[in-house]
Amino acid sequence: MITETLKGLFKSGAHGTEISTPDLAKLAPTRDERLFLILSIFIGVISGLLVVCFRVAIEWIKILTLGSAPHGGQYRLLLAPALAGLVVAALVQWFFPGARGSGVNQTKAALYIYNGYISFKTVIGKFITSALAIGAGHSLGPEDPSLQIGAGVASIIARKLGLSRQRLRLFAPIGAAAGLAAAFNAPISAILFVIEEVIGQWSAAVLGSIVLAAISSVVVARRFWGSEPMFRIPTITLRDNRELIAYAVLGVVGGLFAFVFSRSLAYLRPRLHALPRWTQFCQPAIAGLLVGLIGFVGFPQVMGPGYEVIDQAMHGQYTWDILLALAALKLIATTLSFSSGTPGGMFAPTLFIGAMLGAGVGSFEKLFFPHLTGTVGAYALVGMGVLFAGFLRAPLTSVFMVLEMSGNYSIILPVILANTIAYLLSRMLQPVPIFEVLTHQDGLDLPSMEEQREETPLHIEDALQPPSVPVILGADAIASVSAVVNEARASAFLVRLGDGSWYAMTANELTGAAAALSPETPVEQAVKADRVPTLFPDLPLDNALPYFPRWPLLPVLNRANRGKLEGVITLNGILKRYQSV
Amino acid sequence: MAVFELRTPLSAEERAEKRRLILRDSIALMSLFLITAILAVLTYFLFVSFSRHRDVLARRWRTSGEAALNSGHPEESIQDLHAALEYAPGNRDIEIELAMALAAANRNAEATAYFNSLLEAQPGNGLIHLQLARLAAKEGNAALAEEHYQNALDGTWQGDGYVKRRTVRLELAGYLISRKSYEKAQSELRTAAGNAPDVPETQLEIAGLMERAQDPADALEIYRAQMRHRDAPVEAFEGAGRTAYMVGRIAVARESLARAVAHPGFASQDEITRESVRQMLADSIRILDLYPDPNLNVQALAGRIATNAKIARARLTSCFANTNAAEALAELQDQWEQIPVNLTVRMLEQNPQLEQTTMGLVYGTEEQTAQVCGAPTGDDALLLKIAEMPLAVQQQ
Known part of the structure; x- marks a missing residue:
């Protein structure tokens, strides 16, 4: 009901118009980024509220089906989970097929396969069927469903606000963290779990929003359940190293x-x-x-x-x-x-x-x-x-x-x-x-x-080669440079320019310059306006790949002393390094 | 809220589009805020309703559990209190009641584990230590039980800690008595008596425990102190008579027992107690009749000694005839042979040395025959009683 209302309101807000991504990029280039943080808080709060409702629903159903003090020998212990199982199965099979299974995997599937899409129906279905099953005594927990409910809320909100596909995909883990944090009453664990099990890697782009959402949801949950952990923690000591x-x-x-x-x-x-x-x-x-x-x-x-x-x-x-x-x-x-x-x-x-x-x-x-x-x-x-x-x-x-x-x-x-x-x-x-x-x-x-x-990502240092090509100063004359290059039989060489920047020049480029300019002309006057990127040994190796169509080789510099050349990398060397993994 | 920066050079159509976008996002965010607020209100009411229901359930199950425990159905009580705790997690009182129910159901290991965990949260809680002491006592771990009893005495108590500590001390004394650690029990009881108010019920309880701890002398003092009260209970007179008799102060015993029998409350005592008191009174009177009181005139004293000698000689003869312990009694027989067989009152009147020798021989005979031929009965038993503490008989 809530999401339907949301949908209606958003439609009226949008006046039924859709704005394409290129339009958005021109009209409001930072819109997504700013909405991202604001919506993270909303996602956290709404997820927290829904998780509180979810847990209350489970408790109510438990009292209604199993009684307020279930104990061995009561026939309702046999009947309640069996009947709930029938109802849940019918709901899952006929109405909410997406509610079946693990919430973690479904959130991951939404993230990696469906561009962050989790349907409203799935969220509702997960809420109802999980509450019914868990409340009636099935041996399952509410955290997975909470995680999925949070992810679903995030997905719905992001879709209704027309965020870009890339942002849409990032919203699922944010909601997941919020849902799990509220269910666990432990924000750090929820954040870490989502990073460990849903995203798989630390991503600065999404970490801030995950933290915001998780904290917001926990604040909401604690408003209701209190700040105590889910279990009363007794005194904990390590008395003896044995x-x-x-x-x-x-x-x-x-x-x-x-x-x-x-x-x-x-x-x-x-x-x-x-x-x-x-x-x-x-x-x-x-x-x-x-x-x-x-x-x-x-x-x-x-x-x-x-x-x-x-x-x-x-x-x-x-x-x-x-x-x-x-x-x-x-x-x-x-x-x-x-x-x-x-x-x-x-x-x-x-x-x-x-x-x-x-x-x-x-x-x-x-x-x-x-x-x-x-x-x-x-x-x-x-x-x-x-x-x-x-x-x-x-x-x-x-x-x-x-x-x-x-x-x-x-x-x-x-x-x-x-x-x-x-x-x-x-x-x-x-x-x-x-x-x-x-x-x-x-x-x-x-x-x-x-x-x-x-996974251990490769770094530039892993494909670094000693500078076997000539290294020329920008002030050197074209004639002397040609002699050095010819003697070395190098197809390319490095030029260190007067301003400290570097240029990777091919032998053909030098030949063209020699034909057009006088032999005494400094080689730095023959180079083009662009410069090779500044690369250091600790950077990820794949950072260098986009530059190879333009440059025959790339110099790798020392971070402490940019004038010092650590070595060079070539496309061939990088490919060989990747093939050897 | 201005979400977007209005600085890029845009065409008129694009600016209109951008304004629409800002409006749309603003409405969307407002709507989201509204939805969040509505959801928060709904959640609040749902939660409040749920919390109230939990409180009701917690109270209901606790009451039910307490009733079951008090009516001697600990298993039922355990279930109820478990349920109560589910709706009031962390409620210390319910937890203690649950542990007590476990103990009452003889689920000692569970109860001990439960109390131990409660103790971790409240290391100085006297009630928990007391319960652990009882469990340890039930398990036969005397050292641990005594340790927990001591910790309970030193621990904190809710309400009147003074009274509760005294109750624990008396329970500890009772436990020590059951372990036959009489000296420790006597020490605890003396402390309890020193600190206890002058209330008959408390004092009589302490005196009763002192009797059981083989400390009748101190018990007698307490009973006699209680006898001095106006409207002193009949138990005080009975106790004083009983303990005085035990310590050989027969004159005191006779007086106390006589007052007990004359007490209006005596009739309400059970038959066994009444019969016991009457018998003890009769014995006391008879002992005083047999006792060679130095304050008697010479003739009466000699008469009593002569009677006692006759009784003792008969006891020796009987014992000698009925056992094979002739050797053990031979020396005694030799000593009796020094006493004239036809000992008369006159002979005794005239010879105080003979009186003394005869009474010594009477006491010795009763003591030795008791060892050889078993506990005596009748006057022999009473003479033996005198023999144990002859100087105390008339002591007031």
Whole structure:
């Protein structure tokens, strides 16, 4: 409704006229740039409000369907997720096909395939179907949908304002960061996640807007939920360095769980997807029934996102055996819910499993080595980061998420240790990250963020050659220059001009100048008006490529002393360097 | 808002187009602002309604949980309090109640874990330490239990900390008594008695614990102090009589027990207690009848000694006949042979040395036969009682 209103208003504002990009470039060359920042704030605020509504909707639906105090043995635990599954499946199949699957991948698809386009219908569909599924007890989280809702809001606003295609594409990650930040109540983690998993690289062009949007959305969310983190963070200390062994164990356990989780999804999801289409109407219902069964037999904690259970685990309210059982059951429940195509995210389940594992390891250690351990909450918190690093494969976000949530940097050592172990172990066991596995299953070929992050771009120094061509001063006479060039049999040479600039001259150019000018004429009078670009060894190698149609070779100078020539680069040398990667 | 710079040389048509663009963007931004404002208002009302509902649910489940806990249904209480916490996360009182419910349901490991985590947030909370002490006691970890009890005594308490600390100290004393750590218990009870107000219920509770901690002398002092109060409760008289009897102060015991029996509240005591008090009173009277009180006249004293000697000799003969411990009693037998068999009152009147020797032999006989032939009954038991502390019998 809101977006329809927006659409109507924008139409009336535009008077039904469309302005082409070249027109815009002439009429208002800085329009996009300025709107970009203003709209980032609007996107943040609207995303924040929608995410608050989304979470409230989930809670209301939970109370209405599962009751205000769900516990084992209640038949509604079986019925609610199954019936919700039926409704959600019908909605997804008939009305909102774009709501199916992971919000992260759909946002990436919008960014890389559809020029930042996310339809209003998808946003509405994601909101309704996810709220219904998660509220009714499917083992999924609200963060992925929030991310997609934010991205969708950004896409709609950018489209309605008629921004350029390039800007339009950048808006999706901005909205994604805003949605995720509001859902997580952790802006830095959201920003880092979007950079790590959606954009894949740091981009100054979009970073400012992402930060603005994320902060705006978190300010809005905190106005409602308060500034406290999503979980009450207990006292966190590293009492004894020997505790690091336990954190390392947690890293190993987390890495193994991440592998099992990834493999389960990678195995079950395509098989369910390959079943006849009519089964997709009942798959979420069957998944819901099975998840409900887990709740019915005494583990209702695995139903829904499970934030309160994470909170309880963090405060030592479960014994280690129950914690490990909850981690295993949540893994099964989430695999069922997600594989069945029920809309919802995997962030909360990942955090849930991680927290249970962490608290389990912490409780176990507390039981057997009572004088060695810190708080169980510290282990639970590190456990969340561990699975985030191992399963979602976002190592940087996983570290900052824990630090941001705890507000305590004294835990950084255990976090880095455990996360690194989990990340490396998971990578070794499952080379393809889960988001990539899911995109491949969906028949898409999106860029691998993990690969992008680890790409080492070539620099000019990588293709730098010693200056084998003659280097001439601009004041030298054409005759003497010709003699030097002929003697060197060079097809081109460098001229250092009186003003400190450089010129790359070809032998043919010199021959032409010699024919037209007297032999005593300084060579700098024979050069054309343009100059070679100033290049330094640390610049990206592809920066040099556009200059080669004009110049036969390019000098590379020293940053501290521009008069000093470090070497030259040629097109041939650059191509050879790229071919050797 | 001027979003664009109006400086480029444009044609008249382009300038008109640019003005339209500015107008369009301005309207769009205004619309966006309006939509944001409407959405914010809607979200606010939705959230407020939701928050109120959560508060209602939290209260409802807490009340239900407390009721279940008080009515002895801890499992039900756990579910309810868990639900209450879901709608009021971080509510410390509910958390403590939940942990108590876990403990009441004998889910000790969970309760301990829960209390430990609460303790991390509030390291000096006396109530949490007390609960952990109870759990440790239940688990048989005496050292940890005592440590938590001590921390509870030193910890902070909501409300009247003075009263709560005394209650904890008495609970600690009770625990120490159950562990047979009587000296530690006596120490705690003396501290409690020193700090406790002069209120009969409190003083009687402390005195009762002192009795259990094998400190009847201090208990007697408290009971006697309470007896001096106007409208002193019958328990004070009974306790004084009982403890005085235990420490051998039979005269005090007789007086206290007699007053207890005469107390209006005595009739409301249960039958077993009444019978016990009556029996103890009868024994006290009999002991005083047997006791060779030095204040008696010579004839009465000699008469009592003669009676006691007769009783003790019969006890020795009986014990000698019924056991194979002849060797253990042989020396005693030899000593009795020094005493004339037909010992008369006159003989004793005339020979104070014989009186003293006879009474010494009476006490020795009762003590040794008790060891060899088991606990005596009847007058022998009463003589043994005198033998334990002969000088205390008439002590006031």
